[in-house]
Amino acid sequence: MRYDGQMIDTSRTRRAVTLDEATAILARTPATLDALLRGLPDGWIHAHEGGETWSPFDVIGHLIHGEQTDWVPRAKIILEHGEARPFDKFNRLAQFAESAGRTLPELLDEFSALRRKSLDELASLHLTDAALDKRGRHPELGVVTLRQLLSTWVAHDLDHVVQISRVLARQYTDEVGPWRAYLRVISGTQG
């Protein structure tokens, strides 16, 4: 595309959300996290970045809570009520009670099953391009579209893959020595 005489190639840096491309990512997240985390020693699973930050174990619980209360439930609220009924607030800390006493393999299995169910429900809504323009009301962000909700679901999955990988990598912050300069995940150099 050409703006003001300058060539800007956006063809590989931005995509318009489509149901097919979005669900291609959403369907892969459980297997990705399973491959990364199942069977890892506990020290990795419960690692975090200090203070109130989350471990890989905490993140899987958060993703489970999202399947139960966030993505498809909010899509249905948009389709049934539009802007008239704001979404329920999402509890970002639900996993600390809900995951207590459970094992990581249990949580991975549950996330995988819930995600499959979510994608089945999403498919059953037969969303058209026009439906993706429908508007709902976020309790804090205000008016949002179903298209924005769907793309946020995808980006949110990937954000947590980033987070888990970062938490794990940073465990070796001291161990990598001078290589720290080359590792953006550890140096924190802006991506």
Next chain:
Amino acid sequence: MRYDGQMIDTSRTRRAVTLDEATAILARTPATLDALLRGLPDGWIHAHEGGETWSPFDVIGHLIHGEQTDWVPRAKIILEHGEARPFDKFNRLAQFAESAGRTLPELLDEFSALRRKSLDELASLHLTDAALDKRGRHPELGVVTLRQLLSTWVAHDLDHVVQISRVLARQYTDEVGPWRAYLRVISGTQG
């Protein structure tokens, strides 16, 4: 641990590298990337962040080149030559020629096979804790230890999982609308 009267819990934020814990991550990277990428539409596979940045396809080629020329080869140079022989320089752009004309499934298969071979070779070195203290010479960073090389291998894998996930997520930078404020992977808020 207590420093200057302040409690700092480092038990979940830093780990000392061990061969078992490091290889637990290294062994999982090919399956993680396979689960995330295999079968995705080409638009995702060749997405990047603009300019000279890398796509998921480029990153897998880079990881292949690392198996061939970086990690185990450098470990052997340390064990055989110590600081006397600096490592060969790593070619960060090798994948642009080497991956040309190939498909992502081929690259994923090759990375997986090479990683298995690397881990077999690593195991055959029977590295002790004392061996991990052995020193070599990086052409730019100077003296490094085998322990630092091993932990960097792990962090480097995870850094590229972060990168691939970030590249994918940022394709929806415009699509997520007001949710951008909540998505660190898109807003670029420091992790």
